[in-house]
Amino acid sequence: MLQTARSSITPGQIWLDTKGDRIQAHGGSILAVDGVFYWYGENKEKSTPGSGIWHWGVRCYSSTDLYNWEDRGLIIPPDVNDPTSPLHPQQYLDRPHIIYNERTEKFVCWIKVMTPGEPTQRSTVLEADSILGPYTEVRSWLRPLGMNAGDFDLAVDPTDGKGYYYFGRIHTELICADLTDDYTDVTGYYSTHFPRKQPPFVREAPSYFARDGLHYLITSGTTGYYPNPSEVAVAPSYHGPFTVLGDPHPDDPSRTSFHTQISSVFKHPGKRDLYIALGDRWLPHYTADSSAALKAFEEHFGQEQGGDVEPMAELTTIDTSQAAYVWLPLRFDGSMAYIDWHEEWRVEDFD
Known part of the structure; x- marks a missing residue:
């Protein structure tokens, strides 16, 4: 059908193609x-x-x-x-x-x-x-x-x-x-x-973009499909050195990047300064904050390093066929990149 x-982007809602x-x-x-x-x-x-x-x-x-x-x-x-x-x-x-x-x-x-x-x-x-x-x-x-x-x-x-x-x-x-x-x-x-001791602190899902002569990486912590706080870093060249600027989602109290993991950042070629963070909400029905996933993964890898490995319990059912998409525009304050929540937004609203 x-x-x-x-005529707009509605982050987190089911997205259908032109055939339905x-x-x-x-x-x-x-x-x-x-x-x-x-x-x-x-x-x-x-x-x-x-x-x-x-x-x-x-x-x-x-x-x-x-x-x-x-x-x-x-x-x-x-x-x-x-x-x-x-x-x-x-x-x-x-x-x-x-x-x-x-x-x-x-x-x-x-x-x-x-x-x-x-x-x-x-x-x-x-x-x-x-x-x-x-x-x-x-x-x-x-x-x-x-x-x-x-x-x-x-x-x-x-x-x-x-x-x-x-x-x-x-x-x-x-x-x-x-x-x-x-x-x-x-x-x-x-x-x-970004050398880190172990998951969940090790960075993954790097998303690169460049703006005003600076090179950016937005990364995720290492918690599988469970969402965690993103981290933005900036450098003067492709090879760094990178300076970590912090979580680009400061208004998200759950510290889960709005329950999303960013997969890439797209610079709109027809707009002066529109950068779009393309994210996956792998677990659309998972509403907990990041503390449970962070704690579970930290304990799991601590046991693994100590030689006493216990199976890590699933926190929720994983059905990636039902994963949703969260696309949000970036906002810049100096060199810092922020990602604010929008229930709905339009490309036409950007220069």
Whole structure:
């Protein structure tokens, strides 16, 4: 059934595409190509409790206004026939990020992948001539710099086209690594940031953006799908040094980033200063503050380090097929970036 056209963004509410189906683009990002916005992310339509399905490929939607999204299908379909493929539905495929390489004229997609029961987190890299694919694997099960590579973001310098890869070195720190000229690997040059003792304090889900000559990262604590306080940091260069400025959600008493984990920040190309934090509300019915999740994860990893591991109890039922989206504009005060709550907001309200 066709949907009535939308004229605003309503964070946290169910978002349907133009056909009336629930949008499935989790852990997502937006790329603008020739005046059209493309929103892509993890397709979780089959990831219901007990299904054993983590993902069903990468789905993409297109729009000209950021409100109404047309389903463009699976740009990276699941590989249902090969259980050893990083694209198999039971592999933990997360957070696709796509950048365009002007030198090679290729769209390059990196994906984080983890095999159930194994601690190693690796990357798979694909290329396509079009944002909508088809994509071809060029590197599979990559361990960048020989490290376990978790949540990540990609950045391209608009002046020289150099690429950068921000990723979490699992349960340790955040890495900024230079990409090769074709964006399909790392060069070996890297810097380290935000060393922390253990989860939930280790940073993950890095979201990069640049503004007024400064380089920003918004990161999450490490509590799985359970929301926690975000942290914004700023640096004079891609490789830092980063200065932590604090929680960008100071008006959220629950200290859960409005029950959201930010996956990326999108700079609207037609607006002077509109930056949009794209977030996932992985647990839309979870209303507790962050203290329960932070305490549970801290105790769990303390036991793990001490050798006395107890299974960590689930705090609530996880059904990522029902996850919601929270998109909010950033507000700047000097170098600090804030994210205020809006029940409803419009792109047209920004210069």
